[in-house]
Amino acid sequence: MKNTDPKNWIRPEILNISAYHVPDPGNMIKLDAMENPYTWPDEMVQEWQALLKDTALNRYPDPASQSLKNKIRIAFSVPDEMGILLGNGSDEIIQIIAMAVSGTDRCILAPDPGFVMYNMIAKFVGMNYIGVPLDADDFSLDMDAMRAAIKQHQPAVVFLAYPNNPTGNLFDAQQVQEIIQLSPGLVVIDEAYAAFADDSFMNRLGEFPNLVVMRTVSKMGLAGLRLGYLAGPASWLNEFDKVRLPYNINVLTQVSAEFALKYKSVLDQQTDNLCQQRARVFDRLSALPALQVFPSQANFILVRVRQGDANSLFEKLKEAGILIKNLARSEGILNNCLRLTIGRQEENDALLEVLEQYDFSEIQAGINGS
Numbered sequence: 001m002k003n004t005d006p007k008n009w010i011r012p013e014i015l016n017i018s019a020y021h022v023p024d025p026g027n028m029i030k031l032d033a034m035e036n037p038y039t040w041p042d043e044m045v046q047e048w049q050a051l052l053k054d055t056a057l058n059r060y061p062d063p064a065s066q067s068l069k070n071k072i073r074i075a076f077s078v079p080d081e082m083g084i085l086l087g088n089g090s091d092e093i094i095q096i097i098a099m100a101v102s103g104t105d106r107c108i109l110a111p112d113p114g115f116v117m118y119n120m121i122a123k124f125v126g127m128n129y130i131g132v133p134l135d136a137d138d139f140s141l142d143m144d145a146m147r148a149a150i151k152q153h154q155p156a157v158v159f160l161a162y163p164n165n166p167t168g169n170l171f172d173a174q175q176v177q178e179i180i181q182l183s184p185g186l187v188v189i190d191e192a193y194a195a196f197a198d199d200s201f202m203n204r205l206g207e208f209p210n211l212v213v214m215r216t217v218s219k220m221g222l223a224g225l226r227l228g229y230l231a232g233p234a235s236w237l238n239e240f241d242k243v244r245l246p247y248n249i250n251v252l253t254q255v256s257a258e259f260a261l262k263y264k265s266v267l268d269q270q271t272d273n274l275c276q277q278r279a280r281v282f283d284r285l286s287a288l289p290a291l292q293v294f295p296s297q298a299n300f301i302l303v304r305v306r307q308g309d310a311n312s313l314f315e316k317l318k319e320a321g322i323l324i325k326n327l328a329r330s331e332g333i334l335n336n337c338l339r340l341t342i343g344r345q346e347e348n349d350a351l352l353e354v355l356e357q358y359d360f361s362e363i364q365a366g367i368n369g370s
């Protein structure tokens with residue numbers, strides 16, 4: 001008797017995970033996914049559309065995306081002697097790296113809480129995932145725990161998001177360096193939020209043979225294009241390139257990204273605005289005693305609802321037409337936390353208004369059942 005039940009064939013670790021869930025924002029103010037909220041000036045949109053009109057969809061794209069890579073090298077100061085690999089979002093780069101090193105005796109290690117795809121992709125490729133808890137007070141690296149975990153598990157790859165998502169902080173650079181030096185395998189510094197942060201490891205490539213830097217254009221205004229890049233020694237990147245599917249960067253993305261980088265000053269202005277908004281939102285939130293507000297070097301701010309229930313506040317914001325990320329259900333360290341993406345001034349004002357009017361004692365009462 002044959003058994004075609006998928007449960008008989010799909011690997012147990014896949015059966016056991018739930019799919020990455022993206023809520024439908026409808027008409028809500030979207031402050032949940034770290035998108036840049038700004039659009040382009042009209043003339044820029046027109047010039048881009050004219051370019052698309054001349055783009056041939058009947059031909060395969062350049063498999064090496066050479067022209068785009070050259071532009072990326074200049075725009076983001078990738079050192080001359082380092083290679084560049086492009087991915088369909090940095091998510092795909094994580095997948096490429098994992099596929100290239102995978103094995104049942106191999107693991108991926110990252111601080112926890114961290115970016116969820118490290119864990120998910122490890123499972124996709126049949127690797128173990130080791131999450132090492134961050135310091136529960138300020139989300140800094142717990143170095144004793146990191147040293148012990150690296151020694152014990154000998155990870156093939158360590159991912160360090162710099163700044164970290166969902167906590168928003170930059171880890172201590174000296175401690176990151178120690179992890180790079182201690183690690184037996186590759187260390188990927190994931191700089192998805194580089195545009196909003198004061199520090200980077202890009203100019204330290206080459207100092208360590210096992211260091212690569214991963215970035216994305218998603219958070220700086222081009223999330224819809226799906227484009228990430230990995231910069232690092234050719235000895236690593238040449239191997240990863242073998243695992244990359246030939247035409248992973250489609251022709252519309254190649255053309256559009258090159259175009260956008262020609263007007264990088266427009267995107268830079270937008271990220272500057274968001275950094276100013278971040279400072280303003282941070283100050284206003286910090287004035288609310290019911291919230292613990294964590295400093296951020298990214299385009300979002302993590303808050304903990306100290307007094308009351310974050311789930312109720314999340315629902316209240318939803319009723320007011322504002323979608324944020326609810327982390328309150330996470331166990332442990334993110335308990336009662338919400339992640340707020342920084343939006344346009346008027347969007348942030350709408351968010352702040354709800355928070356400032358909110359009666360936190362009410363949810364406190366709710367929790368106590370009184």
Ligand SMILES: *Cc1c(COP(=O)(O)O)cnc(C)c1O
Binds near residue numbers: 088092115215226228
């Ligand atoms: C958003 C994010 C990514 C994924 O970016 P894409 O290029 O959109 O796939 C990777 N790492 C971190 C830490 C992120 O927050």
